[in-house]
Amino acid sequence: MKKSLDELIKELKEKNIRLTHQRLKVLEYLVNNRTHPTVDQIYKALKKEVPSLSKTTIYNTLNYLSELKLIKVVAIEDNEARFDGDTGDHxxxxxxxxxxxxxxxxxxxxxxxxxxxxxxxxxxxxxxxxxxxxxxxx
Amino acid sequence: MKKSLDELIKELKEKNIRLTHQRLKVLEYLVNNRTHPTVDQIYKALKKEVPSLSKTTIYNTLNYLSELKLIKVVAIEDNEARFDGDTGDHxxxxxxxxxxxxxxxxxxxxxxxxxxxxxxxxxxxxxxxxxxxxxxxx
DNA sequence: TTTCTACTTTGTAATGATTACAATATAATT
DNA sequence: AATTATATTGTAATCATTACAAAGTAGAAA
CATH class of the missing domain: 3.30.1490 (Dna Ligase; domain 1)
Incomplete structure (x- = not known):
């Protein structure tokens, strides 16, 4: 179930979800970094490429994408959430x-x-x- | 592994842990309430019996007891911890x-x-x- | 029992992740 | 290019948890 970026984009289009720059960047990051990153790790990495980026956007985007079942939350730490681009059972x-x-x-x-x-x-x-x-x- | 209060007290004594009123009350609550209560639920219930009780004490006590493996943290909610007097695998x-x-x-x-x-x-x-x-x- | 001391409790303030919200910006359609 | 619903942004608020210092207490020793 490790979907490629193209497959994820296709799913967004099918669901009539807007392909914003920020959403694509977050998805791209999760596809390329299979390390279960935290919000802060994603934010800091993407901030370099998208200087206007807000941390709230990362939260909004990750929450939305996980509602849509395109990504998964990994609650293995007690203080902060991690995110996973692999939505298959594991x-x-x-x-x-x-x-x-x-x-x-x-x-x-x-x-x-x-x-x-x-x-x-x-x-x-x-x-x-x-x-x-x-x-x-x- | 559902230990009785007496067994838990015995373990505290063996480990030379002080039997404070607050610790005993927290353990008693967890033994009598197998509902995986939150910090706030434990605090509010015990506050009635021990009016001087501080929420910090509940945190300190629960953290200490779980370090000692006398209780377990159940991280099944994303926003707050729950606690379990049953330390057996389940x-x-x-x-x-x-x-x-x-x-x-x-x-x-x-x-x-x-x-x-x-x-x-x-x-x-x-x-x-x-x-x-x-x-x-x- | 009284004294002593290390450990505990308490209250307040700080921390840190996450969310609320309103103003601004933009994707995608017309 | 104009329009509009939706998204992004920044700041402030929320809420669980922790830090810390002052006051209190369990349990050992006298």
Whole structure:
């Protein structure tokens, strides 16, 4: 589900969403930076290219795009949100040593317990935290 | 792993943690209210019994108790933390209609993907969101 | 029991992420 | 090029959480 920028633009057009410079830049950033960036990281990076950019725009844009299901919020930190251009089902691992957030290709449906029979599941979140292999081997 | 208040007090004594009135009240509240309360809910409830209580104390106490692994933070809302007296491995389901947070008895180790071989896992978080059975049948 | 001291609680102020809002600007249609 | 609904921008507000210093207290020692 790692959509290209072109695919994302196509989806915007289909939904009659205006292709503003700022929206395209945010999408482009998320497509090119698969690092689960924070609002501030996105803002600082794009501010260089778009000097007029406002942080409120980043918030508005990210909120709107996630409402449209074009991106996902990753709530793995307790103080600030991170964003992911990959909207397919997958989990995350956060290394508490280097801070890196790994993507985990996995079948999240296997995690659904029987207790939830009869429940409608709209969102599945699987996060792990610890120390990654790379950091352990030092 | 639903410890009684007595078991929790015993653990505090073993670790030479002072048994302050406020700490005992917070633990008692979490043992008696398995609803994953917020800081504000705990504060407002205990303020009635302990009029001198400060919200900072609730924060200090909850942070300290979770460092000691006597309670757990449940980060299932995006704006505020919730707390759980049950420190055993289990998942959560949040109903977006009634707001209730259900506990899910499940084997979370079955969710660990192979990608994480060689990683040290300290924390496992499994959350689902949607509409619960009760709300659906209306 | 009283004293002592390190640890805890309390209240206020600060922080930091996020949102509200109104003025200005712009995408896309006519 | 004109129009208009929608988006961007900057500033101020909100709200959960933390920092900090003064006052209070649990628990050990005398």
């Amino acid at each position: 989990g995350h691992f956060k290394c508490n040593s280097c801070g890196k957030i790994y993507d985990l290709d996995m079948d999240m449906d296997k995690c659904i317990p029987e207790n939830l029979n009869g429940f409608r599941i709209d969102e599945k979140i699987v996060h792990f935290k610890g120390i990654c292999k790379r950091c352990l081997s030092r | 998942g959560h389901f949040k109903c977006n209609s009634c707001g209730k947070i259900y506990d899910l008895d499940m084997d979370m180790d079955k969710c660990i993907p192979e990608n994480l071989n060689g990683f040290r896992i300290d924390e496992k978080i499994v959350h689902f969101k949607g509409i619960c059975k009760r709300c659906l049948s209306r």
